[in-house]
Amino acid sequence: MTVHHMSCEMLQHSAADQPSDATTNAVLELLEKHRWSTKLAIVLAALASSYGKYWLIAQLCLTNPLAFSLAAIKGMSDSTKFTIMLNHRSKALRYLLEKMVSVTKCVMEFEILPLQYVTLDYDAMAMMKTQIHIASYWVIRSSVACASQITSMIASRFERAKAMPAAWELWSLVQKITYIYAGLSTKFDAFNQQIESKVYLRLLNLFEEVHVDNHDVLYTLFALKDDFPLRDSFSQKKVGVDVLKNKVVIIFISRMDEYPEKLLLIIQQSRNKSLTTSEEPYEIVWLPINFSAEVGERTHNQIADMIPWYSISEPSKVSPSVMKFIQQVWHFKGDPMMVVLDSYGKVLSLDAFDMIAIWGPKAYPFTISRERELWEEQSWTMNLLLDDIDPLLSYWMEDGKIICLFGSNDLGWVRELTKRMKDISEAGIRVELIYVGSKNFEQTRNILTRVMDEELSNYLSHININIFWLRLDSMQSSRLRLGYAIESDSITREINSLLTYDSVSTGWLLVSEGTSTEIFKLVGNEVLEYLSHFQLWGERVRKQGFLNALRKSLDPSSTTEPCDYSIITPFSESSDGVAVCKKCKSLMERHVMYQCGAC
Template structure:
């Protein structure tokens, strides 16, 4: 038999072909087409487990044939062999074998005659009308896998297997090995279309398997998808018809060369169409999963609320719901041993949950570290602490990971090994119920998991481990024991100042960052002490929220030696943080400045810090105190001759107070700056100097030092 080239229809130009395809696709996508496809659908309610069938189809079309065409060596690993053996036991194939064979016959018959693809597709849809949409596409794909698989087996084995060679001769199939380069564009286009059809099929099956308890057919993301699934199924089956036509076209071409790529181009165009359908369905599937996740998170959130309303024998249910509910990993890192541990280490213990973002300061960590180690050493205050970082997945990057690991390395207590093990429902609970926004909070839980305090951070900054077990009742009892004193101001910060107090020395605690005022004030104070022949000790307390500037001030104090000062910014930070905590603690207990002396004095000192100049507090013993803003304090010392006569009778502090009361400035402008992220901002604040209600303004602050 002589070789000759089969006459193919003239190839259309790309523009003509694109226009033809666009017309075909646009008419197919209109409402008439959708109605026509829908009219074939008459499901009888039968359920088919399509997953095993899809696995077999994937094994034939993708793992074997596609990889062979793409030039990969196909190896059957142990997992693939085990999967095939398991699928061989799939009982439902017995009942489906007939329908798969029937569809194969329809495909072979309809496609061999070169009939209209749309008509062939509609015939198949009518034939499988009683099946659900996902079953229609899977069964049709399975039927095509049989056709393509048989073709490939015969064509591949014909060179070495007598039976295969005889079948190939009867069908006049081309020798793939000999004609591979000329046939490759056809096979590549065929594989692209098969993979696109498989992708859409997988999507349709996924929609079917979505949990109905979380998403129903009439839920917007699902209802939108449901309107597109019929036409998507149509295009999958139409693609299979096109692929079957391509396989049929190889029959009788044993001695013919394939010179035109028009058919391959048509398959590629169809693959592009089906791929666009897949992208649309995939996006809709993402929306469905988001909807399901939201529903699950809301359900978990309400379960968490109910858990906290229920009495438990220990704290494990609460901790598992908040941190990690599964047993597949060890969720905590022991900061001391630097090893992974389970939640069991927290069972029936008081637990402090340190909740923050990644902007947790080293000062906070250092103070907490001292308190945590002190509790361990004393042994009478048994609590554990766990860091739960709240992070945003959208902004998480390598730098965030490094920052998380660095902060974790500073902690002696427990922390979660990965911030993303915290479920969104737990994050929602932390933010909405415990009011976490940005500033770190310490949530206290008792050994049964009951809430002792939604934020014990204020009482811990004020009293440290004395606040254990961190309940509101304990906080109230501690306040009853306190009076406004120097000891309350500097407790836990600097023992030197407290030693001065017990020795009965006159102490001046002052702050601000105006170097000119500091120089004048300290020099004048020393002169007054010499002139009055009394012993004066001075301590510089700095300014709040000015870490970098305070480091520079510490260097200045080291060289110029104005007075005694706290040699690290942590002490300065802690001094001002404790004052803010005192104010918020009082607010939480419903106190007002008019009826609570400590609250009034704390707000006065905080308003001093808000001024541009300095401030000073003069103390002797535990309770003798006089305070003033920088200019008033300096003027008082400069007018020493006017009040020194009262020292012998009243004492230095009372004499200073008497002068300040009689010489109040006619005009003043006081500012009280409170961090808005802490919560509990007072609705009414009165001026420390005149008692009038202060006006409230909003200030947005960004200090890059």
């Protein structure tokens, strides 16, 4: 049964001057195979189609030749009179349509209630279903009455003596539908409150139970009101929670009314990294926490199209009890969080956002023990800071170039720094200077524009600058949560210092060479001062290396005593022959030692 077919049937029966009851019964027979919410949706769509079509023709026929011809074909001999008659009844029609839509929404919402969570007695359920049948009947009968009035106006059978009764018929139906809706909505609210209370209690117990798989947990979280709650980012089709069965599931929970910088960070990390296995043993599901009419379906769809994971296709269908559980038990406060569930639905981590932001899939299985293990393996290096944010930077590090990251919101300082660095580069030193901005995105945007326009240095894109600083935030949050104190831990202290420098206008510079495990830091005017003395210490770069030559220019006393450090390393053809002294940090000379094999 199509909407057009139903529209024609309603107008045909109305034109035959059949009683409203007979026409209503005929419509019900045509729709007998559909459930009640579908019946109402088809009838209302048919009425809206008929009403809107004739109203549009009547409005345009005096100025549009096509509309004039259509008016003649449809028997609207006096379009002006038709418009006047519609205006007389427009207020009653508007109120009636609004109430009919409200009843229809209530019926639809009742039909998708997860009634399996509530034990209801037979009489209560029978009474509710009876009320739904009665409400549906009167919505259809009211639609028939509206269609009948449209056909009478088209045929120009409008008489002044009959105008008032016709309008009163509509107002009486408004009162009838309003009364029905009040009773139906009260009963629905009572049912819904019982169900939501049961769902919340079920959630509290669900994560304490042992399950054979994760189906029950995922179904309760996502699928109580929708059998196909997920949207597949690749096929763009709706799918059920079975696609996540026996997999680790990461629920990415975030607000929709803020620009999704952190969402972009996780997208970047998930795209840039891959596990050694051909199929990742986990899936990510995006759950927007505050979907509303104000934010809009369009915004939701735009973000869902952007992410490479599953997402909740209709967030409004997620149970309010699930949202309450996320806020009260999982402690969602507004910042994005990533809850990790194992293949049995057990919570592995209440928030793995930081470790995923830092390491991506390498943090699998995203437990706190794995997070601590990764930090114990980590040093304060350029690899940690940049982490494939830009593939070109990774290539430069592998190529052994000197990488200099800098940030400042002082354009004069930036220009002076880039001038001195160009002098060093022209001296034959393979150095790459990269602007990474600051967390103050507005000021960064202005400086970045000047850096680009004046070709002052290399730079990260605006998105990658955001990612750089968000990862630093995650590093600080992760280490502090694990108990690494700023006072006693060098990595935490260095992270904190960068974030502190960002809060002031002072510029800073980080220097590292190739894949070295050492980073050298300069701040403010001392950066410009020591780089301006390059002619004095630059001649030592070839022997000592750029970092060590720069360091010794800051601390000349470190060169007064000769260093006697040595190390014996087995020969390897793949070795590049470069080693840094652990004592004085200079480049070490290479000597070959032979040992008799008979010893």
